[in-house]
Amino acid sequence: MKISVIGTGYLGATHAACLASYGHDVVALDVDESRVRTLAAGHVPFHEPGLDELVVDGLRTGRLRPTSDPAAIGDAEIHFLCVGTPQVPGGRGADLTALDGAAATVARAARQPCLVVGRSTVPVGTADALAARMETEAAVPVSLAWNPEFLREGRAVEDSLRPDRLVLGVADDAAYVTLSAVYAPVVAAGVQVIRTDRRTAELAKTSANVMLASRISVVNVLSEMCERAGADIGDLVRVLGSDPRIGPDVLQPGLGFGGSCLPKDTRAFVAQGRELGVESVALIHEVDMVNMRQRARAIDAVRRAWGSRRRVAVLGAAFKQGSDDVRDSPALDVARTLHHLGATVMVHDPLAAEAARRAAPELGYADDVESAVRDADVVAVLTPWEEYTGLDPVSLYDLAASPSVVDARGCLDADKWTAAGWRFHGLGRSSCAS
Ligand SMILES: NC(=O)C1=CN([C@@H]2O[C@H](COP(=O)(O)OP(=O)(O)OC[C@H]3O[C@@H](n4cnc5c(N)ncnc54)[C@H](O)[C@@H]3O)[C@@H](O)[C@H]2O)C=CC1
Numbered sequence: 001m002k003i004s005v006i007g008t009g010y011l012g013a014t015h016a017a018c019l020a021s022y023g024h025d026v027v028a029l030d031v032d033e034s035r036v037r038t039l040a041a042g043h044v045p046f047h048e049p050g051l052d053e054l055v056v057d058g059l060r061t062g063r064l065r066p067t068s069d070p071a072a073i074g075d076a077e078i079h080f081l082c083v084g085t086p087q088v089p090g091g092r093g094a095d096l097t098a099l100d101g102a103a104a105t106v107a108r109a110a111r112q113p114c115l116v117v118g119r120s121t122v123p124v125g126t127a128d129a130l131a132a133r134m135e136t137e138a139a140v141p142v143s144l145a146w147n148p149e150f151l152r153e154g155r156a157v158e159d160s161l162r163p164d165r166l167v168l169g170v171a172d173d174a175a176y177v178t179l180s181a182v183y184a185p186v187v188a189a190g191v192q193v194i195r196t197d198r199r200t201a202e203l204a205k206t207s208a209n210v211m212l213a214s215r216i217s218v219v220n221v222l223s224e225m226c227e228r229a230g231a232d233i234g235d236l237v238r239v240l241g242s243d244p245r246i247g248p249d250v251l252q253p254g255l256g257f258g259g260s261c262l263p264k265d266t267r268a269f270v271a272q273g274r275e276l277g278v279e280s281v282a283l284i285h286e287v288d289m290v291n292m293r294q295r296a297r298a299i300d301a302v303r304r305a306w307g308s309r310r311r312v313a314v315l316g317a318a319f320k321q322g323s324d325d326v327r328d329s330p331a332l333d334v335a336r337t338l339h340h341l342g343a344t345v346m347v348h349d350p351l352a353a354e355a356a357r358r359a360a361p362e363l364g365y366a367d368d369v370e371s372a373v374r375d376a377d378v379v380a381v382l383t384p385w386e387e388y389t390g391l392d393p394v395s396l397y398d399l400a401a402s403p404s405v406v407d408a409r410g411c412l413d414a415d416k417w418t419a420a421g422w423r424f425h426g427l428g429r430s431s432c433a434s
């Protein structure tokens with residue numbers, strides 16, 4: 001099938017490369033010319049395991065064609081909209097400017113009847129509005145469907161090729177049949193396909209992120225309860241996770257959720273819930289508040305430990321381990337706030353240091369953990385990279401000016417660090433709270 005994918009970020013580049021691997025002819029369109037050049041040269045401009053190989057393969061077979069020329073999408077039968085839907089600047093709802101731009105591009109470029117499929121995360125009702133707009137703006141008949149994506153960064157290829165479910169939000173049988181054919185290899189592998197209407201598909205996506213965000217905030221409330229009540233959050237989480245109705249995933253307490261999706265999707269959900277008069281959406285607003293309080297609690301813990309020199313080693317800048325993304329990273333947010341409070345901050349991150357340097361040039365950066373820790377008054381572990389879990393507290397002891405460590409991600413062995421002479425503060429760890 002001839003397909004266009006509009007927007008080649010984490011979602012679009014992954015989607016385009018996966019579609020090409022299914023045997024479709026895919027034009028991947030982006031307004032960012034440098035991104036297009038990078039992809040066309042066989043490189044992926046961000047860290048996503050397995051994606052370079054898929055892109056190279058797509059370029060080699062000619063099934064993947066990155067371009068910045070809108071005319072190149074004209075004869076596609078299906079157009080996937082994969083552009084960003086960030087938080088509105090200065091507000092809390094979703095900014096649909098890029099999506100409107102992408103839809104306008106399709107309306108102008110389409111030369112044959114086609115199916116336009118939204119994949120971006122949007123407020124409910126967006127598809128209906130776009131469908132009405134297409135009807136007046138496009139010169140050819142256009143039908144519209146919504147097919148939200150649930151991939152996680154750092155596992156984008158795996159999640160796309162083997163998703164938990166495919167959600168097809170359609171207004172007619174023809175769109176359902178076409179989308180089922182697009183995903184034929186995934187459907188043949190037995191993945192659950194859920195056919196629904198467009199509005200439910202849109203809302204299912206934001207709801208999934210709201211559920212994940214809520215779970216993280218609940219576990220962070222539990223971790224503060226543990227800290228104050230003298231209980232152990234690690235054991236408590238094990239007890240909860242053993243209940244099959246709760247399950248062990250997404251129960252890691254600490255600095256809270258960040259990234260380009262959970263925070264902005266939670267806020268957009270609350271903004272739309274309020275518009276729609278859903279009073280109980282206040283619960284989800286509190287999820288966001290609890291989340292932001294975790295950052296404040298980490299900052300307080302560092303300030304209690306930093307003494308008069310205020311030299312802080314920050315270990316971790318990415319919004320989570322396994323990613324080089326620093327968009328709305330809790331770690332970088334905390335590091336910047338510490339800097340604004342007068343600290344000298346040295347940041348280390350195994351993968352995201354370059355992105356962090358671009359986003360926060362005011363901070364100092366170290367190439368290795370030892371250089372970051374050298375002469376620090378407090379070490380703050382803010383992203384739970386595996387290499388931090390394995391650090392040797394004995395060898396780091398002599399490097400630091402003062403042996404204080406704040407483990408904001410529950411990824412260090414408190415007993416090991418305490419035995420090596422460190423004052424240990426872990427968010428939610430009563431046994432070692434300072
Ligand atoms: N990042 C992720 O893990 C996931 C993201 N999503 C959703 O997918 C959407 C995209 O997210 P990301 O890929 O992270 O965004 P991104 O910001 O990495 O990529 C968006 C791309 O769209 C391009 N673009 C903007 N306007 C355009 C236009 N008019 N024509 C062509 N290209 C245009 C930008 O230049 C950029 O390369 C968002 O709605 C997000 O919530 C959904 C699931 C996972």
Ligand SMILES: O=C(O)[C@H]1O[C@H](OP(=O)(O)OP(=O)(O)OC[C@H]2O[C@@H](n3ccc(=O)[nH]c3=O)[C@H](O)[C@@H]2O)[C@H](O)[C@@H](O)[C@@H]1O
Pocket residue numbers: 121149150151152153154209212216249250251252253254255256257258259260261262319320321
């Ligand atoms: O809409 C999206 O873009 C995506 O958002 C999240 O994926 P992602 O942002 O890649 O990251 P997660 O792995 O969900 O982690 C999000 C944040 O929560 C934090 N987290 C995660 C899990 C946990 O137990 N505790 C916790 O604090 C992470 O450190 C990170 O900052 C969802 O998991 C995806 O299903 C969704 O498609």
